[in-house]
Amino acid sequence: MEQTSQKVDMDHVRLSEDGRYVVILDQSKLPNLAEYLTLETAEDIYEAIFHLRVRGAPAIGICAGYGMYCLAQTIDTDSFDAFYQKLREYGEYLNSSRPTAVNLSWAINRMEQTAYKHKKLPVKEIVKLLGEECRKIHQEDIAMCKKISQYGLSLIKDGDGILTHCNAGPLATSRYGTALGPLILGKEQGMNFHVFADETRPLLQGARLTSYELDKAGIDVTLICDNMASMVMKNGWVQACFVGCDRVAANGDTANKIGTSGVAILAKYYNIPFYVLGPTSTIDMNCPTGEQIKIEERNPDEIKKMFYKQPMAPESVKCFNPAFDVTDHTLIAGIVTEKGICRAPYEESLAALFGEEKEDD
Numbered sequence: 001m002e003q004t005s006q007k008v009d010m011d012h013v014r015l016s017e018d019g020r021y022v023v024i025l026d027q028s029k030l031p032n033l034a035e036y037l038t039l040e041t042a043e044d045i046y047e048a049i050f051h052l053r054v055r056g057a058p059a060i061g062i063c064a065g066y067g068m069y070c071l072a073q074t075i076d077t078d079s080f081d082a083f084y085q086k087l088r089e090y091g092e093y094l095n096s097s098r099p100t101a102v103n104l105s106w107a108i109n110r111m112e113q114t115a116y117k118h119k120k121l122p123v124k125e126i127v128k129l130l131g132e133e134c135r136k137i138h139q140e141d142i143a144m145c146k147k148i149s150q151y152g153l154s155l156i157k158d159g160d161g162i163l164t165h166c167n168a169g170p171l172a173t174s175r176y177g178t179a180l181g182p183l184i185l186g187k188e189q190g191m192n193f194h195v196f197a198d199e200t201r202p203l204l205q206g207a208r209l210t211s212y213e214l215d216k217a218g219i220d221v222t223l224i225c226d227n228m229a230s231m232v233m234k235n236g237w238v239q240a241c242f243v244g245c246d247r248v249a250a251n252g253d254t255a256n257k258i259g260t261s262g263v264a265i266l267a268k269y270y271n272i273p274f275y276v277l278g279p280t281s282t283i284d285m286n287c288p289t290g291e292q293i294k295i296e297e298r299n300p301d302e303i304k305k306m307f308y309k310q311p312m313a314p315e316s317v318k319c320f321n322p323a324f325d326v327t328d329h330t331l332i333a334g335i336v337t338e339k340g341i342c343r344a345p346y347e348e349s350l351a352a353l354f355g356e357e358k359e360d361d
């Protein structure tokens with residue numbers, strides 16, 4: 001396998017120099033090739049999100065924010081109503097690319113609300129304000145990931161073994177990451193960890209991205225197949241599990257990459273603390289429980305053909321390919337956000353993040 005020598009720029013989602021297009025690092029090609037793509041149309045942005053060329057809840061939100069700004073620049077009208085209608089059409093289209101990660105709709109709604117809030121201004125002024133808002137979304141995520149990393153680091157100690165699932169590092173966010181952030185921050189502070197990274201079938205974000213990011217950060221990482229997690233826990237090699245999130249419900253139930261709930265159940269059995277790490281932009285207080293989270297189902301070819309020289313099952317054989325599953329809140333030791341570590345009962349601790357008192361039953 002020929003690793004690219006090109007430095008991977010952690011501004012892997014950004015605006016083009018002229019501010020007109022979204023530029024992304026195509027994560028579907030990593031770790032072999034670091035190829036940057038310029039997304040010029042709504043279709044380009046949709047396709048990049050749908051095919052996980054840009055992926056990870058926060059990174060998808062940052063990309064959508066930039067995308068809405070770039071598309072707003074193409075709306076040629078001085079009428080706010082006509083501008084806003086077209087902007088909403090773009091938002092609805094981009095939002096349909098992937099249903100589970102709440103950051104996508106969160107970023108799109110934030111951009112649309114920014115436009116509406118300033119509806120009395122000339123359209124050109126509104127577009128400039130959208131340019132400021134999308135950059136704020138990106139800068140806020142960098143700050144949030146740093147805080148999440150600091151809180152997450154308080155939960156582990158030098159020399160600990162940490163099991164991760166999928167990828168929640170800088171490539172899934174802006175900088176540091178969420179689940180990987182504490183490990184990268186700890187390394188910067190001279191700490192060392194032993195990470196067991198689940199390869200994470202079928203799209204191998206753990207193998208292709210997590211092991212790649214941790215190896216580049218000089219962090220000890222052992223790549224394992226997903227079905228080996230139980231053994232490394234049973235051997236006593238894991239002191240904590242850190243995972244990211246795509247949508248956290250108001251009761252703490254958490255949607256994350258498929259296989260996460262199995263890791264949580266194993267962690268419970270082996271009495272290992274299981275932590276979810278993510279920004280408050282991934283918490284959906286309008287979603288009461290995990291039952292209401294829509295789970296994306298993807299192309300069966302990802303199971304049968306992708307990463308194989310030839311199909312691994314007969315064409316006639318059906319596949320079930322959910323991209324996420326929901327971990328029950330009772331299996332989660334804590335939810336680490338940029339505002340602090342939330343513990344059960346999550347209805348109360350998550351509501352407090354937003355300054356809401358839990359309603360009496």
Ligand SMILES: CSC[C@H]1O[C@H](OP(=O)(O)O)[C@H](O)[C@@H]1O
Nearest residue numbers: 055056057166168172244256257
């Ligand atoms: C920091 S959010 C990362 C989160 O997103 C991943 O999903 P995907 O690779 O399909 O975008 C996975 O669930 C990670 O935990």
